[in-house]
Amino acid sequence: MGNDGGSIPTRRELVKEAARNPTTTEIKQSQHEQQEYGWTTDPITRKPLSPPIVSDSNGKLYNKESIIEYLLPSDDATTTKADAEAVLQGAVKSLKDVVEIKFEVDTNAAKDIKNPWKCPVTGDRLGPGEKAVYLVPCGHAFSATAIKEVSGERCVTCDQEYAANDIIPILPTAPTDIARLALRVKTLKEKGLAHSLKKAAKESKKRKKREEADEAPALISVDKKEANNINNSSTAALTAKVLQEQEIKKRKMHNDNLKTLFSSRDQSKPIGKSADFMTRGYDIPAGAKR
Template sequence: MGCDGGTIPKRDELVRVKQKPEQKDKDAEREFRWLHCTLTQQRLQEPIAMCGMGRLYSKQSLIERLLEKEKMPEMSEHVKSLKDIKTLQLTPNPAFTEEDKTEGLLDTRHAPYICKLIGLEMSGKFRFVALWSCGCVVSERALKQIKGNSSSTCPLCQTPYSVEDIVVLNGNEEDLELMKVKMEMRAAKRKSSKKDKKEAKKVEIKTETDESCASTVVTEKPSTSTSSKVKVVANPKRLGTANAMQDPELKRLKNDFSVAKDPKASDVYKSLFTSHKTEKEQERAHWVTYNPFYN
């Protein structure tokens, strides 16, 4: 049957061949990654955060997962605390409307955020980077142009940053390998900073201790045994008071002092005391001391 009239059948018509696997729509996949949370696969909600690998998250969903201590998916296993994420400072797109939130082709819609410097939309068509030091987001093209003309400071908020602070958002496989290295560099830098702070604090405490010790006097006096000595730490103020009490002149004045015998005191001053002769010869008792009359 068939093949009459000079028709020639093709191989596909006679032999069943294995069907090719369905290929992913790269544009739809790219759009999904830029508009949806990596953790919940739902649309991104502000505030938006990123991890060290440059993936985007709804910060609220990420915090809830950390509080519940649930196991993270494989691509987010490195996120263990809030130190492993950074809140992004994004620039809203004035052209983005509610109609753009409906499902459709990427070419016919506007992205919700743009580069503040040159106006490129953050839709996945252009490479965008975020600075870990401040969280500002700009296009990679704008950062390269500005970096060639100025120092390593954020063009939006003027915060200094280093090479390991530049994180590529939703990068390819090569970018992910580089982001992993930068993430390890930041962790090592953070540990080194903590260690330096602890050492500085120890030095400060030691300095304060040395200053307090310098304000004391250390004396040595022999103990009961002839082979050892006992150190006695005394406060200079207390030591001075004790030496004053041991002064023989002070002891003499304390025991033998009398105003009536003081040659420097005036007669008017001496008459104020009961030791004066006028007080001894009075006919009534003293109104304060009630001392007996003298004969």
């Protein structure tokens, strides 16, 4: 702090340093970290992504199980629902609002690579730093360069037809891609279609009233019978699994609530002064006046 050839920064210099705009390198590093997180982690449950994986109209990736769990009604997860709604931002109100992504696994990838997916056309790795897309409604994923090079508007994997507007970038960062996806959602809504190009579910009057009152959107109700009637076998199995987990969690919570009503101590031992004042009674001192 003096006589050492150094200098003492003034308040102006400190404030100027703290308020400076991030450099290009810092911006790219931050974007890469966000991409790394988005390609490997479910943003709702913060668990690793694992098949089956779905995507919404914004290009975000989720575990299908977490989406089903969010859509199913639950009595003990108010905070979890609110956190999920903050992530989804109203993009998912039913399973029609997501598309299951079909990634091709790279069997030659290193073992330490999480989710070793590759483009079936170019063989390039799909992940952070590589612009990837998927097609609606089939859900097959490719690198963006492969889609540009392939002529025609048919999926090279399943030969299903798709429109140019139904090429969805995965975890987009470019403002043009984000704006195009927002416009696509608006166009589909006007046509009465969901993100998967299926007919969107009609909103009930109760849901509209709740949305006008800025309350949480109504969630779909699926019971065990409805879970068995789902056409997609994998979705039905996943729904049944989530329902079973919720039932186990509810029973455990019910048992814990019952335990709190009863004392777990040994009844043969005296309570003494450790008991609650409502149960230990009150002794009048011998020398006290009555």
